[in-house]
Amino acid sequence: MKRIIFTFAIVAMIVSACGDLKDSTQTFYYKECNLIVDTEDESQTAQASTAVYQVLNNLSKGVTDVTCSDIIINNQRYSLQTDTMVVHEKTFKVSNVDDAGYAANYWFAKSGNVSAGSSASDLMGEIVWCLKSNNANLISPDYQLEVAQRLNVNYNINGHYRVQSFSRDAFYVGNSIASSGSSSFSSKKIDYRAILDLEKKVGVVYVYNPEFSDSQDNSFPKVIRFEDIPMVFSSVGFTLDAAAPKTTVLGIKNNIITMIDSVDFKATDFRLDFASPDMTEVSISYKINGKNIFFSGSSILK
Numbered sequence: 184m185k186r187i188i189f190t191f192a193i194v195a196m197i198v199s200a201c202g203d204l205k206d207s208t209q210t211f212y213y214k215e216c217n218l219i220v221d222t223e224d225e226s227q228t229a230q231a232s233t234a235v236y237q238v239l240n241n242l243s244k245g246v247t248d249v250t251c252s253d254i255i256i257n258n259q260r261y262s263l264q265t266d267t268m269v270v271h272e273k274t275f276k277v278s279n280v281d282d283a284g285y286a287a288n289y290w291f292a293k294s295g296n297v298s299a300g301s302s303a304s305d306l307m308g309e310i311v312w313c314l315k316s317n318n319a320n321l322i323s324p325d326y327q328l329e330v331a332q333r334l335n336v337n338y339n340i341n342g343h344y345r346v347q348s349f350s351r352d353a354f355y356v357g358n359s360i361a362s363s364g365s366s367s368f369s370s371k372k373i374d375y376r377a378i379l380d381l382e383k384k385v386g387v388v389y390v391y392n393p394e395f396s397d398s399q400d401n402s403f404p405k406v407i408r409f410e411d412i413p414m415v416f417s418s419v420g421f422t423l424d425a426a427a428p429k430t431t432v433l434g435i436k437n438n439i440i441t442m443i444d445s446v447d448f449k450a451t452d453f454r455l456d457f458a459s460p461d462m463t464e465v466s467i468s469y470k471i472n473g474k475n476i477f478f479s480g481s482s483i484l485k
Contacts, residue, residue, distance in 0.1 A: 238308075268293050352376070359373040360478075430450045
């Protein structure tokens with residue numbers, strides 16, 4: 184795997200008004216998953232559904248508004264339509280991808296009702312750079328990192344539910360530690376990808392270029408896949424949790440490169456937890472090949 188070198192020239196999504204610029208606008212659509220938490224009844228399990236958010240940017244005025252008509256909670260449809268909000272730019276030095284330079288996110292907020300008579304309130308939104316692979320082949324260990332924009336948004340519905348958007352398909356970079364007995368090995372070369380099926384309430388997690396020791400043999404699988412991991416919901420969210428997930432590794436079967444079973448790679452005690460309120464950071468742990476693995480990472484540029 185090669186790390187792509189990002190050189191970000193900061194190009195503002197929202198620009199300040201110019202004398203000859205007259206209400207130039209752009210509309211973006213973001214298909215996001217929503218985590219819905221009941222803030223009044225802790226006995227209720229969290230829910231998850233998908234929705235499409237429309238973000239209309241007025242480039243000449245540096246403002247935006249957000250609409251969404253398919254927020255599903257308890258099989259009931261809600262909508263979101265905000266008043267115009269000022270867009271702010273947040274520039275930062277990227278710390279979690281090598282040689283990535285600087286990037287900029289754009290954020291906006293609306294306290295109280297997002298518009299007159301709306302059931303939605305106290306909205307915080309940010310357009311963030313999410314990580315992804317440039318290779319459409321899920322089982323290929325050869326790829327470069329790319330970025331795309333997604334909407335990270337959080338708001339209340341009827342003062343009863345808190346909604347947080349998250350990604351159904353997320354690519355994570357970070358730090359992995361493999362331990363066995365008193366010895367441990369740390370690596371930043373391992374990437375993870377988690378793909379969720381909200382209807383079946385299961386997930387699949389790919390481990391790319393696993394490196395679990397400094398003396399690892401070249402024949403060690405370049406991709407490990409954990410399948411059919413249950414999404415276990417609680418009152419505050421969900422985890423991916425499986426005592427013995429179906430585990431396959433990249434290999435060759437009938438002269439074809441594919442994912443195969445291997446007696447040496449049967450993972451146990453797999454768990455993925457979201458480690459940040461915006462659900463962009465995760466911690467992942469499992470046991471495999473005689474080692475305890477712990478990974479912490481992020482799906483966005485930080």
